[in-house]
Amino acid sequence: MSKIAIVGAGLSGLYLGKLLQSDGHNVELFEKSRGPGGRLCGRRLDVGQHDMGAPYLSDRPGHPLLQELESAGVIMPWMPRLARIEPFGLQPITNPHIRWVGVPYHNAISRYLARGLCITPSTRIVGIQPTDMGWQLTTLEGAYPEFFEWVFLANPPEQSHALSCDFLSPPTIQMGPTFTVLLCSELGPDMGVDMAWGESVIGTMIDTTSKPQRRPDLKLWTLHASDGWSKANVDAPLDWVGDQLTQSFLGVTKWAPAIIDTQVHRWLYATMGEATDSVYLDPSLRLGRLGDWTVRGDSWGAIESAIQIKEQFDHAG
Ligand SMILES: Cc1cc2nc3c(=O)[nH]c(=O)nc-3n(C[C@H](O)[C@H](O)[C@H](O)COP(=O)(O)OP(=O)(O)OC[C@H]3O[C@@H](n4cnc5c(N)ncnc54)[C@H](O)[C@@H]3O)c2cc1C
Structure with a gap:
């Protein structure tokens, strides 16, 4: 050995x-x-733990690791309501695939x-x-x-x-860089969307509280910047990055919640495209x-x- x-x-x-x-x-x-x-x-905010990196595992039916994680109670299925981020707002899309998330945190x-x-x-x-x-x-x-x-x-x-x-x-x-903004807000109305993709400022936005076993009394959004925007702004101050992503999020959702906490993280080695x-x-x-x-x-x-x-x-x- x-x-x-x-x-x-x-x-x-x-x-x-x-x-x-x-x-x-x-x-x-x-x-x-x-x-x-x-x-x-994950990252700890004042209100508790928040998923910061990969938001989910895609489905691999029959994969031994997936079966092991599920039977150990480490992951649960998640069926988010999906949308595309368009210039005019959120455009719902259908996608019947199961995603798997770690509980109580990824x-x-x-x-x-x-x-x-x-x-x-x-x-x-x-x-x-x-x-x-x-x-x-x-x-x-x-x-x-x-x-x-x-x-x-x-x-x-x-x-x-x-x-x-x-x-x-x-x-x-x-590998290319990415920024992630963790945003904690009051509950607010249901937007009908749990995860959305775009190509402008925000690459992916995820309502982390829509995942199983998360706390129901707050909204915790995870905003990942798009690859192109992250590359163009890799050296920008984190406060400015947080502001840009938050403003973009509020514009996309047309929502004005009371924001309780935000945190920004810069990943230098995060994404790699197709190669x-x-x-x-x-x-x-x-x-x-x-x-x-x-x-x-x-x-x-x-x-x-x-x-x-x-x-x-x-x-x-
Ligand atoms: C914002 C974001 C969104 C993502 N979304 C998804 C998704 O939706 N679905 C999906 O499947 N995947 C997603 N991913 C990708 C997924 O997270 C990665 O593919 C996976 O976690 C990579 O694992 P890894 O072990 O290869 O690398 P890493 O997770 O990068 O692990 C490398 C480790 O090495 C450590 N390290 C580096 N250098 C040293 C050193 N010199 N000494 C000691 N330690 C060192 C680092 O700290 C790190 O912990 C996402 C990733 C990011 C960042």
């Missing part, structure tokens, strides 16, 4: 950790944030996957070096005291390359890289990347 380090405790790193650990390997994950989840994370999924795994949080890996004793990892505090037979980089391409540029060829894609790279494992170096960007830019892409690299690892023996 091997001693394995995984850099990044997002969905791909967590699922790979779970797969490797269930085969008896000794796995340790390193995560620069305070907790696991990566782009599946990052319940990452917390479930993290159970039983050894995760070192608040630890940014800034270097990896092969030595006679195995891979040595360097953190901001200095050399980590243990050595690892294998290292898997489960972080976005730019951050992955910063660690592996001396050993692996550069990734073929880059993908591929998972890569170098058996002689005992080094691999994975993540949604190696398969497809969504949560299932992250999960699939863990499955693919685990297969390559098993094959490498």
